[in-house]
Amino acid sequence: MGAPKQKWTAEEETALKAGVLKHGTGKWRTILSDPEYSSVLKSRSNVDLKDKWRNISVTALWGSRKKAKLAQKGTPTSGPRPDDNATAITIVSLANGHIGGDVGGQLMLDAPSPPEASCEPPRAFKGPFTSVDKIILEAITNLKRPFGPDGKSILRYIEENFKMQQDMKRLVSSRLKYLTNVGTLVKTKHKYRISPNYMDEV
């Protein structure tokens, strides 16, 4: 009827990956609207992009969605094995890493704090943070929740303890996603905790 299973071409897949690299995961409509990819992807919907990306990621991580589900149920303690097939993981990381510097060009998280950002973090614990990531890790550490705080708590902590001149919601959300993807954080039931392997880096 409508679409007899339109297989993804290599070109489309490349465009999708580039799009995720540029705009981050979860920005399917944005990617689709980007003139850089819209021509190649014009026969795809935002949902198609989402589904395809899921296939790519999950395949790289587990081999298939089915295995992924089984793995999540059967082995609650062991996370994904990054050594399996790192390509998609790399792409995910890369993509999310790029988010920071992208959205509106205003995020610029790693810019070594401008001359005197006109707003000094009032209650910073570890001096001038140049990275939102560090703030997030601090939040998780200080919040001391049994299974880790959830995203809202983290966001609230940051908003209450730092003077930010912008809305941190999306940025924090992006970075949580990123830190989870690269394995720095472990996400369980919407709660984030710092991976044991990274505790010493905090």
Next chain:
Amino acid sequence: MGAPKQKWTAEEETALKAGVLKHGTGKWRTILSDPEYSSVLKSRSNVDLKDKWRNISVTALWGSRKKAKLAQKGTPTSGPRPDDNATAITIVSLANGHIGGDVGGQLMLDAPSPPEASCEPPRAFKGPFTSVDKIILEAITNLKRPFGPDGKSILRYIEENFKMQQDMKRLVSSRLKYLTNVGTLVKTKHKYRISPNYMDEV
């Protein structure tokens, strides 16, 4: 972020329904502030409540929001199946019915049923039409707008064509909401038209 899909529990849903029953639809912040529900719903926002209620209502009426939209556009033949899931419909009716007697106590229009209406399960469809409802239907019919008149036009029509001794604004607004909820009216872009399925009841 914090909750990429925090599914509603049965308990939360019950609290929401009770809240609507008590305070009426559209009073999401009020429901959230009511100590009777605030503990159960503490992880929800007023917007969450609004969305969930929309989902409950629309699911009961049409099966899903998508189907509802499709039904509004085409498919003149198939309407909602009242026998499908009447519970939410009933609750919607009940809730809105209570609104009438609630706000300022001045609405209190015509209880079509005897005094003991308070403990009686209301009939959702063909339900308690008030005289104002009939006037509203007349207004919509006579105004003959392409996609139906909006609330203001309906109100103006009533004020111009009937001598009412009270301010009809809130009352008309309530009844429009009610008639929309029970499926008698279909609301699209602030305009109201009579559902094809109820045209013959006018």
Next chain:
DNA sequence: CGGTAGGGATAGGGTTCT
């Protein structure tokens, strides 16, 4: 500014096709 309504996007479970 805070709240609500409504449109619309996303996430994830489920289904169909190959």
Next chain:
DNA sequence: TAGAACCCTATCCCTACC
């Protein structure tokens, strides 16, 4: 039979409008 492609819809997000 597995996996890719696609569907369904609860939930979440954005914006206009009071």
